[in-house]
Amino acid sequence: xxxxxxxxxxxxxxxxxxxxxxxxxxxxxxxxxxxxxxxxxxxxxxxxxxxxxxxxxxxxxxxxxxxxxxxxxxxxxxxxxxxxxxxxxxxxxxxxxxxxxxxxxxxxxxxxxxxxxxxxxxxxxxxxxxxxxxxxxxxxxxxxxxxxxxxxxxxxxxxxxxxxxxxxxxxxxxxxxxxxxxxxxxxxxxxxxxxxxxxxxxxxxxxxxxxxxxxxxxxxxxxxxxxxxxxxxxxxxxxxxxxxxxxxxxxxxxxxxxxxxxxxxxxxxxxxxxxxxxxxxxxxxxxx
Amino acid sequence: xxxxxxxxxxxxxxxxxxxxxxxxxxxxxxxxxxxxxxxxxxxxxxxxxxxxxxxxxxxxxxxxxxxxxxxxxxxxxxxxxxxxxxxxxxxxxxxxxxxxxxxxxxxxxxxxxxxxxxxxxxxxxxxxxxxxxxxxxxxxxxxxxxxxxxxxxxxxxxxxxxxxxxxxxxxxxxxxxxxxxxxxxxxxxxxxxxxxxxxxxxxxxxxxxxxxxxxxxxxxxxxxxxxxxxxxxxxxxxxxxxxxxxxxxxxxxxxxxxxxxxxxxxxxxxxxxx
Numbered sequence: 001x002x003x004x005x006x007x008x009x010x011x012x013x014x015x016x017x018x019x020x021x022x023x024x025x026x027x028x029x030x031x032x033x034x035x036x037x038x039x040x041x042x043x044x045x046x047x048x049x050x051x052x053x054x055x056x057x058x059x060x061x062x063x064x065x066x067x068x069x070x071x072x073x074x075x076x077x078x079x080x081x082x083x084x085x086x087x088x089x090x091x092x093x094x095x096x097x098x099x100x101x102x103x104x105x106x107x108x109x110x111x112x113x114x115x116x117x118x119x120x121x122x123x124x125x126x127x128x129x130x131x132x133x134x135x136x137x138x139x140x141x142x143x144x145x146x147x148x149x150x151x152x153x154x155x156x157x158x159x160x161x162x163x164x165x166x167x168x169x170x171x172x173x174x175x176x177x178x179x180x181x182x183x184x185x186x187x188x189x190x191x192x193x194x195x196x197x198x199x200x201x202x203x204x205x206x207x208x209x210x211x212x213x214x215x216x217x218x219x220x221x222x223x224x225x226x227x228x229x230x231x232x233x234x235x236x237x238x239x240x241x242x243x244x245x246x247x248x249x250x251x252x253x254x255x256x257x258x259x260x261x262x263x264x265x266x267x268x269x270x271x272x273x274x275x276x277x278x279x280x281x282x283x284x285x286x287x288x
Numbered sequence: 289x290x291x292x293x294x295x296x297x298x299x300x301x302x303x304x305x306x307x308x309x310x311x312x313x314x315x316x317x318x319x320x321x322x323x324x325x326x327x328x329x330x331x332x333x334x335x336x337x338x339x340x341x342x343x344x345x346x347x348x349x350x351x352x353x354x355x356x357x358x359x360x361x362x363x364x365x366x367x368x369x370x371x372x373x374x375x376x377x378x379x380x381x382x383x384x385x386x387x388x389x390x391x392x393x394x395x396x397x398x399x400x401x402x403x404x405x406x407x408x409x410x411x412x413x414x415x416x417x418x419x420x421x422x423x424x425x426x427x428x429x430x431x432x433x434x435x436x437x438x439x440x441x442x443x444x445x446x447x448x449x450x451x452x453x454x455x456x457x458x459x460x461x462x463x464x465x466x467x468x469x470x471x472x473x474x475x476x477x478x479x480x481x482x483x484x485x486x487x488x489x490x491x492x493x494x495x496x497x498x499x500x501x502x503x504x505x506x507x508x509x510x511x512x513x514x515x516x517x518x519x520x521x522x523x524x525x526x527x528x529x530x531x532x533x534x535x536x537x538x539x540x541x542x543x544x545x546x547x548x549x550x551x552x553x554x555x556x557x558x559x560x561x562x
Contacts, residue, residue: 005448007385008455009465014384018392021377021436028433029399032407032414039410046413093305095290096298107302109548110309116544116551118494120512121537124519125316128526134328164308172556178290196292204290225403228496232516246405246497253409254501262409270406277401 033270040264045257058264068265071243074155078226078244081159082166082219090167090215091208094174108175112168119165123232126161130233151241154234158242161229166222170215177211178204210288217280224272245269320531327527342531352535354507355514362424362431362499362510363492369432370488371481374439379469381440382447383455393444399437404430405497412501422505430502431492439484442557446480447473486547486554493540511536 007014040059043052062068093111097104114122129135132146147153181204189199227246230236236243236251243251245265253262291298311332319327320342322335330336346352380386381393404411411430420426450473458468474481496512503509506517515536519529544551 005382008383008459008468010385011465013465014380014386017376017380017384018386021373021396021440022392024373024429024433025396025399025436028411028414028430029402029407029436032410033402035410035413036407046409092292092301095292096302098290107306109545110306112548112552113313113541113544114309115555116490116540117537118496118512118540120494120496120515121533124515124529124533125312127519128319128530129312129315129331131526133524134331134526136331138328138331164312168309169555172552176556200290200292221403225405227405228494228512231496232519249405249408250497250500254412259409259413266406266409269403273403273406274401 036263036266039259040267042260044259046259058261062264067240067243068248070241071245071248074242075224075244077159078162078223079220081163082223086163086167087170087215090170091174093171094178098175098178112172114165115168119228120232122165123229127233130157148234149238151238154238154242158233161233173211173215174208177208181207213284220276221273316530317534320527320534322527324525324527342527346532346535355509355511358508359493359510362427363489365424365428366431366492367485367488369428370435370439371485374436374443378440378443378447379473382444396437396440404434408497408501415502422503422508426502427499430498435488435491442480442484446477450476482550483554483557486551
């Protein structure tokens with residue numbers, strides 16, 4: 001963002017141009033979040049007046065429930081896998097594909113493809129592949145293992161699909177960053193006959209740091225909001241073991257119209273996202 | 289130059305990842321062209337008998353086209369609304385005298401941190417109270433509102449990066465703001481407008497949660513909802529589900545391959561420029 005940019009026009013029309021966007025934004029983004037906070041303090045099915053004020057009871061119920069805690073744990077696992085597996089994989093591939101040869105460009109395109117596919121469609125594809133009746137497990141002999149019917153393996157499957165779906169996005173970001181590194185840095189290193197590892201540690205990694213931090217940002221925020229992949233693959237099952245915050249919210253809030261309880265989950269999600277975003281910003285500023 | 293691996297290992301890694309990406313997609317493509325019996329017996333092989341009838345059945349039915357039409361309608365309306373609202377706001381924030389402009393910009397930038405899922409229930413109630421359940425607008429209005437933050441940010445930065453002398457000359461010639469906007473600023477910012485359009489189109493085309501909550505009538509379903517409903521009805525006929533998945537993904541994949549440069553730029557621009 002640019003700080004000082006002297007205005008070119010000084011009439012009042014500026015306000016007029018802003019009004020529609022502000023109106024929309026307030027009506028559909030800001031107010032609903034405030035409403036969610038207000039509803040979360042009530043028991044309400046979405047019809048009639050809000051009369052049944054219950055204070056923080058919804059939050060207590062939420063945090064005491066085993067299913068919700070499992071959902072939070074799953075979000076945590078997605079974050080962990082995104083940072084510990086997906087990001088290193090994306091970095092490795094970015095390093096392998098940094099030079100813009102034809103073959104490399106074909107690889108990049110291919111690796112970016114899963115990210116372009118809609119989550120729901122990718123999820124259905126994997127639902128088929130992981131299905132014990134006709135997918136990959138049938139290649140392992142009969143009776144085929146039912147991966148999606150077991151809480152632990154279903155979770156592993158889901159995490160694998162998350163990596164498959166999103167690694168390409170981070171790879172592309174990192175490739176762009178690699179290409180913008182000033183080549184003269186490497187010239188200097190070559191003059192000093194520095195080893196590859198040293199060059200990577202002393203030049204490449206520090207130059208990539210802002211982008212890597214950005215990848216962390218997107219991984220965590222994306223992981224906290226994971227929903228579209230869960231529905232086609234497991235729908236939160238078996239026995240509620242693969243829910244995420246949002247699929248839990250959807251199931252309890254929207255399908256059962258338990259607006260107060262669902263909104264409490266929404267408020268927690270919002271606070272987690274906000275808290276992370278603010279913390280990340282401080283971290284990023286200090287490092288930059 | 290950056291490769292940390294010797295050449296043979298590099299090829300091995302790349303080929304493995306390529307296979308992991310490609311095989312599920314090929315299994316889907318070919319699976320949709322098999323009979324159910326063959327799919328169950330050989331899920332990963334090429335079809336022995338190519339069942340194009342799976343495809344024709346879907347393409348001749350109304351359902352597929354209705355869903356694609358709904359998706360297209362919702363996406364185009366979302367793109368239009370986002371681009372218009374964001375351009376006006378960005379133009380104002382970039383060039384007009386506004387008291388507290390930074391505060392206003394900060395307010396809209398809040399949108400970058402608001403997850404749609406967190407307020408999905410109040411959004412549902414709002415759309416219901418506006419009488420827009422089961423209509424395209426019920427999806428379009430919230431979608432456009434949530435797209436504003438990124439769009440305004442990208443456009444404002446692009447506007448201010450335009451050559452200032454040009455705009456100042458126009459102002460000297462007493463060019464009113466609206467003509468400057470329409471004749472100079474918007475045409476010059478076309479690449480960023482395209483980026484914003486791609487971002488909001490792809491976001492809308494692939495969206496699932498919001499339509500899921502707002503649309504109950506299956507006649508209004510965009511394709512992600514339709515495909516899930518289809519899978520629910522034909523649970524065991526995976527050959528048909530895979531054919532349906534293939535046919536819904538094909539346009540998107542073709543479009544991606546044709547316009548990959550813009551799409552990759554669009555999908556990563558929101559990331560890099562913030």
